[in-house]
Structures are given as structure tokens and as C-alpha cells.
Amino acid sequence: xxxxxxxxxxxxxxxxxxxxxxxxxxxxxxxxxxxxxxxxxxxxxxxxxxxxxxxxxxxxxxxxxxxxxxxxxxxxxxxxxxxxxxxxxxxxxxxxxxxxxxxxxxxxxxxxxxxxxxxxxxxxxxxxxxxxxxxxxxxxxxxxxxxxxxxxxxxxxxxxxxxxxxxxxxxxxxxxxxxxxxxxxxxxxxxxxxxxxxxxxxxxxxxxxxxxxxxxxxxx
Numbered sequence: 001x002x003x004x005x006x007x008x009x010x011x012x013x014x015x016x017x018x019x020x021x022x023x024x025x026x027x028x029x030x031x032x033x034x035x036x037x038x039x040x041x042x043x044x045x046x047x048x049x050x051x052x053x054x055x056x057x058x059x060x061x062x063x064x065x066x067x068x069x070x071x072x073x074x075x076x077x078x079x080x081x082x083x084x085x086x087x088x089x090x091x092x093x094x095x096x097x098x099x100x101x102x103x104x105x106x107x108x109x110x111x112x113x114x115x116x117x118x119x120x121x122x123x124x125x126x127x128x129x130x131x132x133x134x135x136x137x138x139x140x141x142x143x144x145x146x147x148x149x150x151x152x153x154x155x156x157x158x159x160x161x162x163x164x165x166x167x168x169x170x171x172x173x174x175x176x177x178x179x180x181x182x183x184x185x186x187x188x189x190x191x192x193x194x195x196x197x198x199x200x201x202x203x204x205x206x207x208x209x210x211x212x213x214x215x216x217x218x219x220x
Contacts, residue, residue, distance in 0.1 A: 047079040077101040100142040111149035115164030125162040131178040132198035136169030174202040
């Protein structure tokens with residue numbers, strides 16, 4: 001009986017050890033697989049590559065200083081964000097925090113040296129609110145490359161005093177939505193020294209039908 005008991009213990013222990021080794025090996029293999037698969041998905045899980053798979057190499061040339069993974073992440077962050085419902089204006093950019101694209105709860109895109117919100121009128125800084133469509137927002141470029149981020153240091157140099165720009169560019173906005181957004185901000189007590197409206201593409205190039213003007217169709 002002792003010999004039989006010993007044999008059963010050794011056999012059971014062998015099964016347990018072998019099972020543990022098998023699970024460890026399986027976990028390592030799965031880790032490697034998902035690491036490779038995750039990298040592949042990161043490069044291919046954005047709307048631009050899915051819609052234009054043959055243009056991946058050409059698109060990469062537009063971002064010479066970025067890795068393929070970073071390009072894919074930028075495009076994913078740009079195009080995977082659904083618009084959200086908003087009072088008065090109907091819809092707009094929702095809050096988002098990513099590696100390259102960041103939008104505040106107030107709906108403006110963050111940039112380097114971003115000023116505080118609500119705006120501060122201290123008599124020293126010039127407060128500028130920027131309005132426009134997706135081009136103004138900076139679809140396809142990083143926070144630092146967006147129009148508001150480029151405009152802030154330019155105006156600071158030109159005016160010779162600190163300038164704080166708030167980029168309220170919104171996807172699909174034309175002059176009507178921008179005016180409504182401006183009025184909404186004024187009603188909320190935001191009174192900039194300057195408001196800049198960047199228009200043209202959405203107002204004059206595109207012909208909007210009833211379906212496109214249905215704001216609820218844009219909200220994810």
C-alpha cells in the first residue's frame with residue numbers, strides 16, 4: 001500500500017507539473033501571437049487604411065518623421081471618434097484623450113501651452129477662439145500640428161504679447177454651425193478678444209442634401 005500510495009503521489013505530481021509547464025508554454029505562445037496580432041491590428045484598424053488599402057505606402061510618405069504604427073494610431077484616433085449630441089449646435093466633437101488627438105470636455109482641441117478653460121481675461125493675453133470644420137480641427141494631423149497650435153505662436157510674435165488660441169474646429173461644420181457655436185459660447189460667458197472663422201470647403205465645395213443636414217445622423 002505505501003508503494004502504491006507513493007506511485008499515485010508521484011504520478012499525480014507529474015501530471016500537475018506537466019500541466020503547469022503546458023499552461024506556461026501556452027501562455028507564452030498566446031502572448032507572442034497577440035503581440036504580433038495587436039501590432040498588425042494597430043497598423044490596419046483605421047478607417048483610412050480600410051477604405052484605401054492600396055494607398056498605405058503613399059499615405060506613409062505624408063508622415064516622414066513618424067513610424068508606421070504611429071501613423072496608423074494617428075489615423076485611428078482621428079477617424080474612430082464618433083461625434084456627440086450637443087445643445088443648440090446639434091452635434092460636435094466629443095471629449096477624447098489619445099496619443100495624438102486630444103479634445104477637452106468643452107469641445108476644443110488641445111495644443112501645446114494650452115490656456116485654461118474657462119478663458120481668463122487678465123488684460124495681458126489676447127484670447128482667440130478659432131472656428132471651422134475638420135480642416136481647422138486638424139483631421140489627420142497631431143495636436144501640435146493643428147491650425148490652432150500653429151496659429152498661437154504666430155500671433156504671439158506678430159502682436160508682441162501672449163496669445164491664447166482655443167481651437168473649436170468641428171467635423172462637418174459650416175458657417176451656420178460655427179455661428180451657433182459662437183453664440184452658445186457667448187451665452188456661457190466666454191468673451192474672446194478675437195474670433196476667427198475659417199470657412200470655404202464645407203460651405204461652397206460640398207452640396208448638402210436633407211440627409212446630410214440631419215444632425216442626428218452624425219452622432220455615434
